[in-house]
Amino acid sequence: MLNGKRIVLIISGGIAAYKALDLIRRLKERGARVIPVMTRGAQQFITPLAVGSLSAEKVYTELFDREAEQDVGHIRLARDNDLILIAPATADLMAKMAHGIADDLATAVLLATDKPVLVAPAMNPKMWANPATARNVETLTQDGKVFIGPERGEMAESGEAGLGRMSEPLEIVAAAEALFSRETVSDPAAKADLPLYGKHIVITSGPTHEPIDPVRYIANRSSGKQGHAIAAAAARAGAKVTLISGPVTVPDPAGVTVVKVETARQMLEAVQAALPADVAIMAAAVADWRAATDFDQKIKKDGSGKVPALSLTENPDILATIGHHATLRPGLLIGFAAETQNLIANAQSKLARKKADWIVANDVSPEGGVMGGDNNTVRIVSAKGVEDWPQMGKDDVAARLVARIADFLNA
Incomplete structure (x- = not known):
């Protein structure tokens, strides 16, 4: 189902960003081409070098990149793909998505896209339970965004346990495959x-x-x-x-x-x-x-x-x-x-x-x-x-x- 699919993977700034490395490998095993976009926060947890090595693609990091933006790169990233996958999706990134804020490359791509968007949240349980986050999730769901997770588990950064752990890479891959099976049916x-x-x-x-x-x-x-x-x-x-x-x-x-x-x-x-x-x-x-x-x-x-x-x-x-x-x-x-x-x-x-x-x-x-x-x-x-x-x-x-x-x- 993913063979030949072009997937833009947005990696935002949370400790779960390390799972994105395995996610890239799992997607590529199934024949997908993975185009990475990293926020500045993501680069505090994993390096563009590691992401680029696994994806074998250019890693996009800046909205005002002179070389990439010569052909309006963020619009090309937003449109020239089959799916945008956000893993991990932080509370901050989801809040910006819900309110149409585009102040970096990742959010500009998300605001400009007309493609399916699959969201894999990851955050502290208190942040996930916050009413503001719940409102943003409801808004994004009504806008047609598809969610996978979060799961219950222990938080790596705080030792707390609860709802907020990012879904495992294979679960995210399965969700992407199921989304394609539903969204691409056109033959009567x-x-x-x-x-x-x-x-x-x-x-x-x-x-x-x-x-x-x-x-x-x-x-x-x-x-x-x-x-x-x-x-x-x-x-x-x-x-x-x-x-x-x-x-x-x-x-x-x-x-x-x-x-x-x-x-x-x-x-x-x-x-x-x-x-x-x-x-x-x-x-x-x-x-x-x-x-x-x-x-x-x-x-x-x-x-x-x-x-x-x-x-x-x-x-x-x-x-x-x-x-x-x-x-x-x-x-x-x-x-x-x-x-x-x-x-x-x-x-x-x-x-x-x-x-x-x-x-x-x-x-x-x-x-x-x-x-x-x-x-x-x-x-x-x-x-x-x-x-x-x-x-x-x-x-x-x-x-x-x-x-x-x-x-x-x-x-």
């Missing part, structure tokens, strides 16, 4: 093999974490395996997929725009920002409640044996909010019902109360091993009745659900 016969080509699907996945204090939170046992599997299956079927994920340890699906959140309120905001869409699949196991008071300091035992009172307040209901929305509701809205008793009755009640079209109901009693496991047994509840599906792997459930969605949309 090829499109026929992609039943969701041209459709936008929004999917939520995983749990939410509702903070009690800086070290504790309310959550559930959802792994995100089923929601992520559905996102991967929808992307393989040709859909443009926006996956809004709570905290999970499963990898991001290739070719999918991933927006990572922590809380139910953040997830609702991200869903609303991602709409409109043809289909919304609310597979996340969102916490029903959160602490009424978010303590700034860790709650400590005082030796008295008294247990501190924890007051709860209800979280927003994402499925119901979208189901009852006058303008944002998709044409097909699918919810999930994870129950431990009265499965069908509870799913039918949820279907009516939340104005969903289908409910994917499953029994998550501990003895079934669904939460965190690789298998699932679901029933599809709709106004037409109940469909019983046999036990199967979560990837198989995802493929079957996506095929059913395609049949519905193409009927």
